[in-house]
Ligand SMILES: [Zn+2]
């Protein structure tokens with residue numbers, strides 16, 4: 290209780306200190322009235338938005354790749370809001386839109402699973418988190434690849450989730466075999482044609498990238514085929530008028546991203562409608578991005594893991610009898626989409642490059658209460674920011690976190706450890722920590738004195754490890770996979786010591802000239818990190834700031850976070866941050882243990898590795914440079930099968946992180962140490 294009060298006091302002080310950051314008095318009132326919701330153990334942000342949002346004729350709030358992070362980031366100040374806060378925020382923003390006489394649509398572009406305890410601690414995965422997610426009245430949603438890996442989850446999505454959202458859940462190119470009939474059916478709807486509250490007529494699609502890793506009960510129709518299907522052509526060439534196309538997709542918005550197919554869909558629409566505005570919402574590559582396709586078509590991508598909420602405002606859509614183009618009392622979009630030169634290479638696309646009245650604004654909001662409260666201001670008194678539904682959702686998350694044991698504590702992480710913000714194995718680098726953890730807890734008691742090398746792939750890690758309580762929840766967040774530890778006993782050290790280098794130079798890692806066939810490397814390793822997780826910032830330093838007023842309003846030392854560069858430049862981030870550095874990391878990591886204390890090298894070692902890379906290990910040992918003669922029959926389990934990549938960090942925390950238990954001091958977030 291005491292710590293709760295202290296936290297509240299700190300939060301209040303931070304808010305007061307920030308008063309001077311905001312010029313207008315009403316902001317002060319809003320901020321000093323600040324009330325904590327979020328999860329009880331979460332923190333609030335200390336730096337807030339740079340300026341009010343631009344509101345246009347139609348506006349969108351966009352989430353993507355939430356991956357179960359509905360509790361928010363408990364140990365990161367920038368992203369501390371939970372789904373209940375988001376529920377209240379969207380309610381307030383919808384009211385604000387109504388008051389302004391404009392439209393606001395809520396869009397999600399998939400990947401609801403695999404990333405945090407709330408989704409991953411249940412069977413089937415997503416059982417609880419989907420129900421919580423459904424508290425948002427989205428207007429348009431589409432499916433992600435993480436809804437399709439596991440048959441049970443694909444069917445859950447089909448029989449439950451898609452039915453909750455009905456006409457709004459769009460899977461224009463994803464079908465499933467209906468278990469009742471054995472027939473292929475679309476999981477959601479193919480398209481949605483609707484008229485907004487304010488009278489805009491919209492045709493929307495939902496297009497998953499050309500994903501191939503799905504289980505065999507679903508079918509992903511490639512975009513090239515989709516755009517030739519008669520139903521699609523009929524929908525594009527619809528019998529009713531269309532003022533705006535909305536292309537949602539679990540699909541990178543940058544059309545030269547190798548996995549993106551959004552460009553194909555945009556081009557197909559352009560062939561029929563050279564002048565109708567097209568707005569795309571993408572995902573999957575886990576970045577903040579905004580792409581301009583032509584003078585009337587753009588795409589927004591809104592990050593990952595409930596770190597980012599995307600905002601998009603459009604004005605200038607021609608429509609008969611549509612209300613407010615430029616709502617008053619708020620900023621309006623002012624920028625015309627002009628495609629950057631490098632982008633204008635879409636061969637065969639009949640791009641719209643004529644004169645256009647279309648004006649666009651985009652913003653990437655940090656997922657925290659300070660942000661939500663700031664932007665919802667004016668919609669209602671801040672004292673009533675929290676809606677009953679929002680509060681219920683927050684409480685529901687809290688009780689599920691308890692009943693699923695997500696808060697159960699293994700130890701207190703003394704500092705934050707990141708995957709890429711520090712050089713490999715430097716202090717604060719996650720892989721340095723993992724090396725220590727593997728040496729400490731991957732021990733077969735009967736062979737504990739036998740020297741060993743332990744190899745894991747760095748792709749077995751999903752997220753950074755933040756300073757503070759290391760819980761059951763964090764075991765899913767950081768190292769979620771269930772790969773067991775196998776070994777080959779008594780391998781000559783001269784051979785075993787060469788394996789790491791061979792793996793790191795392997796063909797799947799696109800390094801050196803070893804062909805795939807040389808080591809029989811299946812794409813499984815590359816696929817292991819099933820969503821692409823790039824760094825959250827560019828290392829190129831601070832975003833350029835052209836607006837002196839903005840500089841003054843920001844805290845002198847911005848906190849580390851996103852510094853995004855997109856087709857509109859570097860002013861998209863709603864809260865200004867300093868960049869988090871990025872260092873490349875190798876694909877595999879090796880730890881050793883029980884080596885001779887005199888510093889000499891052992892004759893032989895136990896070579897320990899994750900079960901799913903066993904065949905690669907054997908291939909490496911048998912390579913010409915190494916000269917081994919092993920087969921998979923030499924491989925056995927080093928530890929019980931139940932002890933996996935999901936187990937060793939909890940085991941390490943129980944041994945090494947008992948200081949400060951149970952009142953762990955929490956840090957401010959990744960990259961801020
Ligand atoms: Zn994803």
Ligand SMILES: [Zn+2]
Pocket residue numbers: 400433434435539572573574819820
């Ligand atoms: Zn994805």
